[in-house]
Amino acid sequence: MAPTTTTASAPAPASALVRHRPVIARGVTDLGHTSYRLDCSCGTTSKEHSARRLAEWDLGEHVATLPKVPAGQQCRDAKRHDRRHWEPCTLCAGQASLFDLGAEVTA
Known part of the structure; x- marks a missing residue:
């Protein structure tokens, strides 16, 4: 039986080694209003929005910038x-x- 060889795939770029787990976080402003913002495990955060849809848009833009x-x-x-x-x-x-x-x- 002949030995088998496998080829390793190309290493992932450094930006892909960071784990991205974006979530929409809900909070409360100083005035008691509900606010939403993007929080990602890579450290990216967006500004606070009064509408969840705006924070979801930030999330979509963040994911679109990933390689x-x-x-x-x-x-x-x-x-x-x-x-x-x-x-x-x-x-x-x-x-x-x-x-x-x-x-x-x-x-």
Whole structure:
């Protein structure tokens, strides 16, 4: 039996190594009004808004600025692997697609 070799996928960029888990936080202003703002685990926060929709817009803009994940590093089972679409998956990285018929093996 011949030994098998695997190729490692390209390392993720430094910005992808920071885990982004944005949430909309609800708070109360000094005057007692409800306020909403974006809080992300990377340290990004937005200014306080009186409408949740404005904070959701900030969240969408934050996620849109994140680098795109290469196709080979995208997660195929995001719920099980606890990944978001903007995060590379170390479990799925470099795995050939199950239905990738382009790479045919000839014997």
